[in-house]
Amino acid sequence: MSEPSPLTISGFSTALYATWYFVDELGLLLDCGDGACAGLLQKSRKVRTIAISHADRDHLTGLPQFLQINVREKGLPLVIHPRDCGSFPALRDFLHDFDRFHLEAGEGNIWKPFEPGALHSLGKSKARLEAIRNRHIEAGGDQVRSLSYRVIQEHHRLKPECQGWSSEAIAETRNRLGDAAVMDFDSRSLLIYSADTPIEDSRFWGDTGVLIHEATFLHSEDAVSRGQDLRHSALDQVIPMATNLKLEALILGHFSTRYSHGEIRAAIAEECRRHRPNFPVFAVLPGEVNHDILRGTPIWEA
Numbered sequence: 001m002s003e004p005s006p007l008t009i010s011g012f013s014t015a016l017y018a019t020w021y022f023v024d025e026l027g028l029l030l031d032c033g034d035g036a037c038a039g040l041l042q043k044s045r046k047v048r049t050i051a052i053s054h055a056d057r058d059h060l061t062g063l064p065q066f067l068q069i070n071v072r073e074k075g076l077p078l079v080i081h082p083r084d085c086g087s088f089p090a091l092r093d094f095l096h097d098f099d100r101f102h103l104e105a106g107e108g109n110i111w112k113p114f115e116p117g118a119l120h121s122l123g124k125s126k127a128r129l130e131a132i133r134n135r136h137i138e139a140g141g142d143q144v145r146s147l148s149y150r151v152i153q154e155h156h157r158l159k160p161e162c163q164g165w166s167s168e169a170i171a172e173t174r175n176r177l178g179d180a181a182v183m184d185f186d187s188r189s190l191l192i193y194s195a196d197t198p199i200e201d202s203r204f205w206g207d208t209g210v211l212i213h214e215a216t217f218l219h220s221e222d223a224v225s226r227g228q229d230l231r232h233s234a235l236d237q238v239i240p241m242a243t244n245l246k247l248e249a250l251i252l253g254h255f256s257t258r259y260s261h262g263e264i265r266a267a268i269a270e271e272c273r274r275h276r277p278n279f280p281v282f283a284v285l286p287g288e289v290n291h292d293i294l295r296g297t298p299i300w301e302a
């Protein structure tokens with residue numbers, strides 16, 4: 001089977017200010033920071049699912065504008081969010097009053113509280129969105145206040161031993177014994193979005209096509225000195241971790257504005273020279289909307 005074409009991913013991601021990423025083929029918006037609608041313009045009409053990672057304001061304040069323009073009669077798009085954040089019901093209730101006319105169509109059914117392991121089908125793409133628990137906000141008990149997301153692509157094909165059967169024979173066996181009698185099923189991780197998270201072991205994420213990972217800090221000592229090492233990741237942790245994974249591409253974002261673009265590029269190049277990832281590494285630099293990131297110029301070419 002031929003390799004899937006690279007995803008069309010656009011985004012903006014600057015720590016403290018705003019983060020959002022749009023995956024064209026999946027109609028999926030990952031987080032909805034300020035400016036998501038303005039960055040996507042007419043493309044925002046293609047969004048079917050908005051998956052918010054947590055209620056820090058840089059990840060959700062684009063929602064009022066986004067929903068005002070894009071909620072349609074069928075109640076789309078859906079807004080998936082961590083189950084136990086009070087901010088989402090509060091925002092829903094506020095928008096109900098503030099934008100009543102626009103939100104009536106989707107009222108009540110566009111907000112979807114999610115817990116780790118919850119799945120959502122992404123339209124016709126035969127892909128499913130899965131919520132992953134992360135440690136950005138540790139709320140205690142089984143409270144779910146922050147999530148990462150994975151997109152799983154499902155494949156099914158005729159079993160080798162059924163190749164050459166007539167379509168009637170296949171249909172008859174399928175009716176009698178079920179799909180699994182004639183089909184092989186497998187799935188692969190197409191995309192992982194870390195959202196805001198402290199560094200995890202590579203086994204936590206597993207292999208995937210594209211990994212979008214935050215790198216708020218360039219050096220882990222910067223994170224420690226800010227007391228942010230338990231909430232965010234540093235570039236010098238992310239590159240070695242990601243190098244242990246089989247990836248098609250790594251996209252780094254959520255950099256702090258304390259670093260210049262030049263410092264960020266130089267630090268990525270240095271880490272990559274040290275660890276030699278065998279996949280390209282792209283960066284979403286502070287203040288820039290990036291369109292079709294994977295067809296742009298990587299900072300590290302494998």
Ligand SMILES: [Zn+2]
Nearest residue numbers: 016056058196
């Ligand atoms: Zn953030």
